[in-house]
Amino acid sequence: MRVVYFGNSTSAFSARHFAALLNAPCDLVGVVDVPAAKQKTTNPxxxxxxxxxxxxxxxxxxxxxxxxxxxxxxxxxLEKLNPDLFIAAGYSIILKEGLLSIPVSLAVNFHASLLPDYRGKHPVFWALRNG
Structure with a gap:
């Protein structure tokens, strides 16, 4: 299965998903990172x-x-990569229909908290804070 991965290089959440994909039985044909101008972290x-x-x-x-x-x-x-699957984890830019129509099978987004209640900045903190 040909996979394109979307993530954020300043996110541990994204890094763990990428590492798992490297060990998965798939062909990682491309990765898409958030541009440097949009990479914001408060994590030292x-x-x-x-x-x-x-x-x-x-x-x-x-x-x-x-x-x-x-x-x-x-x-x-991205179409030239002929992906079967998109996997996103920690990617902060909304993917629109033109892009989402590329993968043969589907596009999957992993989010660190419960949507739609805990979206945006620090979703895990707010989910834990609110019990």
Whole structure:
């Protein structure tokens, strides 16, 4: 199965999902990272995280950092990878229909908390805080 992964290099949540995909029985054909301008973290440990986009580069897996992944140019480039599945974890940009129509099977998003009640910044904290 050909997989494209969407994540955020400053997120431990994203890094763990990427690491799991490297050990999964799939063909990771591309990764999409949040552009640097949108990467915001208050986690002082973020510098020690596995930067999955840099790691993908080292493994010769195409790594993309589009400012807007919904542009037609980016959609056309991703279509060339012929993915069966999109997996997203910690990716903060909403993927629109044109992009979501690319994978042959489906697109899956993993969210760290209960949606829609706990979305946005620090969703795990607020879910735990509110019991």
């Amino acid at each position: 440990l973020a510098a020690g995280l596995l930067n999955f986009a840099n790691e993908a580069d080292k493994l010769n897996i195409p790594a993309f950092r589009p400012i807007d992944p919904n542009t037609q140019i980016f959609v056309d480039n």
